[in-house]
Amino acid sequence: MVNTLAVDNEAKQTIEVLQAELKKTKERLQAVEELKGQADAGTAVDANIAEKLAQLKNQIATLEKREERYKAVFAERISVFRKACCSLFGYKIVMNDQQQSNGIPVTRFILQSVYAQSDDEKLEFDYESGSTNIVVNDYTSQQEIAQQVDVFIKRMNSIPAFTANLTMESFNKRSIC
Numbered sequence: 001m002v003n004t005l006a007v008d009n010e011a012k013q014t015i016e017v018l019q020a021e022l023k024k025t026k027e028r029l030q031a032v033e034e035l036k037g038q039a040d041a042g043t044a045v046d047a048n049i050a051e052k053l054a055q056l057k058n059q060i061a062t063l064e065k066r067e068e069r070y071k072a073v074f075a076e077r078i079s080v081f082r083k084a085c086c087s088l089f090g091y092k093i094v095m096n097d098q099q100q101s102n103g104i105p106v107t108r109f110i111l112q113s114v115y116a117q118s119d120d121e122k123l124e125f126d127y128e129s130g131s132t133n134i135v136v137n138d139y140t141s142q143q144e145i146a147q148q149v150d151v152f153i154k155r156m157n158s159i160p161a162f163t164a165n166l167t168m169e170s171f172n173k174r175s176i177c
Helices: 004-042 047-089 143-155 158-177
Strands: 091-099 106-112 124-126 131-135
Touching: 004 047, 047 091, 106 158, 124 158, 143 158
Parallel strands: none
Antiparallel strands: 091 106, 106 124, 124 131
16 A cells, blocks of 8 residues: 555655755856856866866756656656545545644645535544544534544544544435435
């Protein structure tokens, strides 16, 4: 099973490494161009510097292309994963990085059932350091949903049982109507 957080973190790390490498290469290119400018001021340009300059420009172009390819591949894989989750589990999933009031980063997952009767029927969960907590919102504050949160999440400590039960209830309501 593909861990979307791991894929996302791996993508971010790869892109950060590529961006750091690209920055270093650009700095080296700038230094070489400055040397070339100094050489142009009164002396002939050393063929070695011109060759090095061309190599660095090619390296920058290669790194920029690689970064774009990685971004495209990771975006496509994440899209496939989200579509598969929706198809398999009945929830559209959106993932956002946020910060808690204490500055600690947290990932917020927003789930919307394919059987939801309105756009307001969304579940929100904060995921941080391996711990997942439901976020109270207008939808989860409704009496019927709040009771399910109490039973399945607070008492039984099972988010999967909560989402499965909610899916079945939404499916049944939609099928009956």
